[in-house]
Amino acid sequence: MRTVSRSLALAFAAALTLTSAAAFADEAPAPAHPCFSIRDWNGWKASKTEKDVIYIKVRMHDVWRVQLTDKDSFLDAPDVHLVSKTWGPDTVCNPIDLDLKLADFHGMQTPLIVKTLTKLTPDEVKALPKEDQPG
Numbered sequence: 001m002r003t004v005s006r007s008l009a010l011a012f013a014a015a016l017t018l019t020s021a022a023a024f025a026d027e028a029p030a031p032a033h034p035c036f037s038i039r040d041w042n043g044w045k046a047s048k049t050e051k052d053v054i055y056i057k058v059r060m061h062d063v064w065r066v067q068l069t070d071k072d073s074f075l076d077a078p079d080v081h082l083v084s085k086t087w088g089p090d091t092v093c094n095p096i097d098l099d100l101k102l103a104d105f106h107g108m109q110t111p112l113i114v115k116t117l118t119k120l121t122p123d124e125v126k127a128l129p130k131e132d133q134p135g
Contacts, residue, residue, distance in 0.1 A: 034119040035093035036062065043135040044082055046075035057134035063125045069113040072102060080104050092117070
């Protein structure tokens with residue numbers, strides 16, 4: 001009796017596996033969500049026209065638009081820099097992945113909360129005003 005129960009359980013598990021595999025095979029693959037590594041971050045610039053936006057240069061040619069929840073009048077001050085902390089993997093794919101602070105050389109830090117994170121197309125990068133293009 002025990003062998004029959006075990007055989008039935010194994011057959012049921014196999015059928016369930018095949019059914020779920022067939023369901024996944026019918027689904028189209030999800031589009032790849034663009035991400036970047038903090039290590040590939042090469043510079044940033046605060047937007048001159050939008051006080052709640054910074055642009056991050058990644059690798060050689062990628063530019064990401066980071067919209068913050070609040071406007072910060074000190075984003076383009078000459079003596080500030082961005083501090084980014086990672087809590088695990090250094091891959092940034094979503095706004096929650098960026099833990100940013102605006103810091104000055106006196107030790108003051110202001111948290112920046114990211115609202116949206118968008119990878120710009122090459123045409124969008126070209127259309128940026130010269131003063132907004134990250135170094």
